Amino acid sequence: MTTEANAILDARGLNCPLPILRTKKALTGLEKGETLQLVATDPGSVKDIDSFCSQTGNVLVEHSNANGEFTFVIQKS
């Protein structure tokens, strides 16, 4: 991860729909423009986070995949 996120959410070991629900909750605590780093192991979270961002207007700044851990950086818009 090159960017330093304002908040980190560890959703490893949690399955649908928890990664999305926890992300939503974490984002409400952020100011506009701040970023949230999410780490998840649920393979379904890749598409889910994509859909969540396009539906809510939040921006997916970065995403990567290493050893089954999916990391996303989401910017609150």
Next chain:
Amino acid sequence: MSQTAQAFSAQMDQDLFNQWFDERMAQREADHVPSMTIIATKGSLDMAYPPFILASTAAALGWDVSIFFTFYGLSLLKKDLDLGISPLGNPAMPMKLPYGPDWAQKIDMKIPNVIMSNVPGFESMASGMMKKTLSNKGVASIEELRSICIEADVKLVACQMTVDLFGMEREDFMPEIKDWIGAASFLPEAQKADVSLFI
């Protein structure tokens, strides 16, 4: 004005109107908040998941959601949840051990109906094992999903008729229930919703 000039002017008015209309429609669509209504009629542990997962996820996406709990679905709104699952007559249900060595956990056991229906306590054992499987795999419990729904402003409405039918008491149910209504009150809302599901 000449005929060509008149025709030209009329065309311009039409084009202007079309442009204004398209802009208004696009604005309408952009402002529209998606909505969903769910009618939840089942009360077993496996059927408790679809309404709460769909509702909480839709709410996370910013939708307006309401769920109408009726018949056995009303048990999902009880203060103390004790949901069970029956493997009998559920040929689609995988029966895998949630504990033990990895190779054993992969085996889907085909248990004959005659054993499932005649061994006392089989259903409570199956319910317990299902709950263990769910927590092993990091799936939220129904209680957790339910509180997430309430936090996300999902409207939970209950069927008054079911209360009368099964001789239930309102005190046994969650205080967060928005209303006790009947089908005639819920259907108009279902009609306006973008997505309407029957579970």
